[in-house]
Amino acid sequence: MSDARARLLSLLSLLQTPRLWSGSELAGRLGVSGRTVRRDIDRLRELGYPVHAEQGGMGGYRLTAGAAMPPLLLEDDEAVAVAIGLRTAAAQPVTGVDEAAVRAMGKLLQVLPARLRRRVDTLTASTVAHPFSLAGEAVDPDVLVVAAATIANHERLRFRYRDEGRHVEPRALVTAGRRWYLLAFDLDRDDWRTFRLDRVTAVAATGARAATRDVPGGDVAAFVAERTMRMAPTYPADVVIHAPAAQVVDRLGGPPPGTLTDQPDGTCRWLAPPDTLEWHALRLASIGQPFDVDGPPELVDHLRSTAALFQAATAGSTPRSATRGSRGSPR
Incomplete structure (x- = not known):
């Protein structure tokens, strides 16, 4: 590639950053004179790139939206990211978006070098998008x-x-x-x-x-x-577990954070340091033993709502073991 063409691509890459570039900044980044920058700007305009110039001491150049979309210049990692995003969008149940994403993805993959296509295939093959993920707060x-x-x-x-x-x-x-x-x-x-x-x-x-x-x-x-x-909001927890402390430690693969003390009646008391409600619930579920929560009330509410979700998920279900029993025991 000639120096002029390489410089033109470098100039275009800079202008695709959404900001105002002064002529002196561009000249410094490219290592050329201001006159050469102006000539290259004119060349980009001839190629269909809408480069807007603002006059004055605070003026400069920026790439704006035009009547038609000119070719985009993408770095290797940017092209891979776009291709993966298009593949994800193609699988979404949004009317019209899936078909458009497939068309755009086909155009992009057609011009991607083989080494980048392999990267796209490798990343998409090892990435699973959760089908029930919820959109968070809107980002501009x-x-x-x-x-x-x-x-x-x-x-x-x-x-x-x-x-x-x-x-x-x-x-x-x-x-x-x-x-x-x-x-x-x-x-x-x-x-x-x-x-x-x-x-x-x-x-x-x-x-x-x-x-x-x-x-x-x-x-x-x-x-x-x-x-x-x-x-995230955190809370300390006070829980009585209906099992000796040694059994709790064994089930967790080590002592939990905080203090775990055996009680005279064969239970143990766990005083947990502040953590999220989700982590407290996960540890308690991992122990697999009955327990009583003495505090905080937020943990009680969280466990109650989580239990309701599991109860609703299993309502009306027939265990497979019961089904096998009605047909006779397997040999």
Whole structure:
């Protein structure tokens, strides 16, 4: 590829970031003169890319929506992400979307290099989408687009979060549960923060370069999961389990958090430190022994609602063992 064509593709890749680029910024990124940038901008316009120019000291260039959609320039990982997203959309029961997704996916896979098609096939084969997953709080698509672009371009980001201005160096977008989160280093607070994207507004890329920082622990997903767990309401628990402590420890594969004390009547008392109701319920279910909850009332309510769900799921069902018994015992 000639230097001119490679430079044109690099210019297009920069302009696809949703922000205003000054001529001097573009010239600096591409290592050319301002006059060359202007010529390349004219060439992109001839190819059908609607590049808008704003005059004045605060002016610059941005790629805008036009009457027709010109070709998109995608990096390898972006093309793989789009292909996987289209395959997921094709399986969704939304009128019209599935057919359009199949057509778009066919066009994309036709031009993907073989190495990227193998990546798409590998990832989709090992990924299972839960058919009953529920949509979380709505996220503005522009927020996702701008945040993703600043992460890819290692730029700082400004936005409002719960009506408070934030200035961050974005690190990653993470889905957890039914929500989107932005993991970023908050420059004003000099610490890492996790932001729910449905609460983010007025996003703007600043153009300033973000520093390269390592996420504590090195695992982005684990770090976000730990932070979101902190934001969930937690409660201590006081439970009497109708089994000796040794049996409880054996069933759990180790002592549970908190204190586990044998009682004179053969039961044991578990004083659990603050945790989510879901985790308390999961541990109690794993023990497989009768128990009484002395507190908190929120745990009692959670167990009651969970029991109602299981009761409704099994109402009217006939155990398979009973069915086999009516036909005679297997040999």
